[in-house]
Amino acid sequence: MEYLLEGIQRALLLLLSFDPYVVSTAKVQLMVSTSAVVLAAAAAIPLAVAFCFREFPLKGFLLTLINTGMGLPPVVVGLVVFVFFMSKGPLGFLGLIYTKEIMVIAQFILAFPIILSVSISAINAVPVSIRETALTLGAGRREVMMLVLREAAFGIITGVLAGAGRVFAEVGAILTVGGNIAYSVATEQGMVTLSKTRTLSTAIPLETSKGDISSAIAFGLILLLITFILNLLTNYLRRRYAGGAAQA
Amino acid sequence: MEYLLEGIQRALLLLLSFDPYVVSTAKVQLMVSTSAVVLAAAAAIPLAVAFCFREFPLKGFLLTLINTGMGLPPVVVGLVVFVFFMSKGPLGFLGLIYTKEIMVIAQFILAFPIILSVSISAINAVPVSIRETALTLGAGRREVMMLVLREAAFGIITGVLAGAGRVFAEVGAILTVGGNIAYSVATEQGMVTLSKTRTLSTAIPLETSKGDISSAIAFGLILLLITFILNLLTNYLRRRYAGGAAQA
């Protein structure tokens, strides 16, 4: 027990002293995951609108594909990305293996289908009667679309947050393609370890296995904070819009 | 590209020849994750019923706690479990670190809040009018409860499948507490690697980093198959009950 408390104490110390290793690892996590979510949202939301307002062949099949994508185990996604980008793979010439870029790609693939699928559900959940009311009030095609998007806004944001939730604490994909790499440099304070492709989530199993419980706890606390903020946002939105949704 | 095809070919060979390493790894995965889900369901469903049919203090607070639990990053859950069970931790005397038992415990903690939360939602989603219709038709307390459970059955099963989905392809927790351990034994066919606490999901990043793409692909295929079956079940249930739900 004492050992545990000591570990927590030292973890807090690491955080408060802005330990370069902890900071650089958190930075990699935030950069990679945020980029992935932002790019996925930017791609998925317009696609969701097109999907709901246009008729095209294979629509049902595509929807199944998206839903399957949502259920893919991250570690498998990581493996597939790895296989494509490994030096002997078809995209190996890009030399992206074990870089932040490929981590963004892998997490993009994880976040994209969730955001797309939840956005499509949200837009489709807007009652047809809303569209028809807009039409009968004289709205043109574009105006109906804007109105429906406005009505679906809450659901779409929920989708983005769900995508972030999937990506931020994920280990399997990022570990497979990123390699969990850190490096040491000499500074005035002596040797310092810095993250190259190590994230909070991949660092935790490593540090525990190495017996450095304090660092693991420090990483865990930051990860918890991020998760907590995402949850808070989701709950805030749910509470804010729940009244209206229940009415409709 | 050729290298990739070769990898896939060898992966299929590994699967079809029931390679002992692949089989033992899959076995560990299935045993650990299935046990975790079954135990979590057995604990969560009765609790959900009690939660919905009884009034008690701190109910709202408990619900928040459950929802928070659902959002906890698996890797953090793994860390917490590790910290409690490590040799110097409060439960260290049990000696469970790096065993299948502790993996079950970690995954139980992951599956339990999802199953509980989805089951509570499912039971609460049964319209009050169903309960009241049962009451007016003369049902006693127990009969109302059974009827509501029957109406919520689809949602509860969805919850169990969601729990399974969270647990089966999860890496962070199981890697942290299980340690991804395999061992070698001498057999008539020569040295054979067998899994102790290595699962399909934790083996993939390891094998890719070791450059054994074929094994990684073999593990990935089995994992995909499991995910596919879980998806199929969920979709089957959704389609089967969707008509009724839309009516209600």
Added chain:
Amino acid sequence: MELLRLEEVSKCFGTREVLSRVSLSLEEGELLTLLGPSGAGKTTLMRIINLLERPTSGRVLFRGRNLLELHGEELLELRRRMVMVFQKPVMFSGDVYHNLAFGLRVRRVPEREIRRRVREALELVGMRGYERRDAKTLSGGEAQRIAFARAMVLEPELVLLDEPTTSLDPVMEARVHGIIAKMRERGMSIILTTHKQEEALTLGDRIAVLRGGRLEQVGTPAEVVYHPRSRFVAEFTGMCNIYEGRVVESVDGECVVRVGEALVRLAGGAGAGERVCLGIRPEDVMLIRTDVPLSRRHANLFTGVVRQITPRGGAMLRLRISGPLEVLADVPRHVVEKMHLHPGGEVVFSLKRSCIRLLED
């Protein structure tokens, strides 16, 4: 014999009082209609009788026993002698048979008898052979009838029907009225809520008019229609000419009331100087032929101008007449034709003294 009695039943939700000291009784075999607009407390009253809601105060006696003091088995036994059909019935997942059998199964009726009674009940509502249909796929009208069958199959002593015909079209409404008639043939006592005046009058042995949680009047259809006690009951049952005025004279159980410029004479005791409210049904406004001498019988003579003539369902026309006294008059078509009445034309009419009612405001 008295089946049900409510004594001073009140119900508050938070600070909002939705029922206020309602007392009411129901005889065995009787059909009582609860008439009132939305929000009058009709549904809450039904839910209290059916024990889905506990009143804030008051007593609910079923065959003389206070339901609110009973518990456990005893309460369940009494509650099983009544059943409520909700305005928007919900079906249990499963087939129609499962829905109809549910109430019998909880009563431990042998499955063999359940089969017989389910078949019988389905026949009664005209849905023979529907046993194996998925209940969730029924249309609204079918579900409504299954809900009736689900209640009837229990052979309850008391059936509570909550707005069974609201938003049904006349065809479906007639069908539901047919089912209600069959319930009565089987001796079931019924309480039915509605906001349709005509339905309340046609179906009810007695009518209870509710308004804002208060019982305004209880009585036979004739009592409520011809002797409304309050302005609200009068308006709600189609007494559409209502005036406020001041009594200027009161002698021998008759009085004269000034309404605007007009003086109206009526039977009824009210003190001189009192402010009163009076009403007369549109059918009781009599048009007077001016080509024959006026008889002494015609009191309360007024002149006016016909503004609008609209047909009422029936051989009646409704005339809107303006003048010193604005009235709506329902007049048989042949009278209108014989008198050559048309919008813009002058007309003389009388209000029969004995048909004018003094109303509480």
Added chain:
Amino acid sequence: MELLRLEEVSKCFGTREVLSRVSLSLEEGELLTLLGPSGAGKTTLMRIINLLERPTSGRVLFRGRNLLELHGEELLELRRRMVMVFQKPVMFSGDVYHNLAFGLRVRRVPEREIRRRVREALELVGMRGYERRDAKTLSGGEAQRIAFARAMVLEPELVLLDEPTTSLDPVMEARVHGIIAKMRERGMSIILTTHKQEEALTLGDRIAVLRGGRLEQVGTPAEVVYHPRSRFVAEFTGMCNIYEGRVVESVDGECVVRVGEALVRLAGGAGAGERVCLGIRPEDVMLIRTDVPLSRRHANLFTGVVRQITPRGGAMLRLRISGPLEVLADVPRHVVEKMHLHPGGEVVFSLKRSCIRLLED
């Protein structure tokens, strides 16, 4: 001037034909009611006029231009001259002002004028000062009125009201009728669907009766009530005495029809031997006093026994009389009292020749 004309409009959903060759026209300023039971195709017809549904065949002319042949801007311009209010209105998320402003904003009306018109429209429906209320938190009745305001604020030429009063209680219904009157004052033409006979008759300049997707009859309220063309229209507008029989004699525009044991004489040409359907309204059944000599005017005399007396909303009582001819008769209360009628008593009644209608089956 003709505003709208439907020509042979049909609509199939899959193999189910919900509208069958409906032709109909609407004059400027007119209020047409579409009367029919659920499933008659009323809503589909409205949706076709409002271009929410495309007919399978036929033409829809708005001010002489076929809406089905227009596209893009031109179509939008015409569609913006009409608006539909749905049976269950939905509110857009946001406040009431956003809801009312929506239609004006898409028309590029300056925001300053929008404010003025929104305020005006809210006043018209009695909801002044509601601009900033969250539209999703409105009660059902409030939302209904906001939906009316949202339509009126556009000052459309044609308003389509789809069952605006179904499931409203009489108080709310009267309020909605008030709003409709204000629409008419502002010169809007209106098509209104309903399944309530009385509403169709009271509100409509003309009534179109729909049944199973077919137009059964179009005409003024008087035409529809007094001269129903088919048995369906007759039943739906309250002609509750309907008989089938065979013509036994036909001379000079009069004929005699055998109904069971009874012979009924009526005005109308039908060939001897033909099977016919005839109907008479309950108000046209005249009770005959037997203490005075029968005049020659009384044709179609029958005797019967009074089975039941129920009050109708109004000073009328409905008598169910059995005998060779079973009839329902609506009789003024004072007549019943004067004749001392009671259930079980004998009665003589006559059916006025000119009130008996021959009906298509």
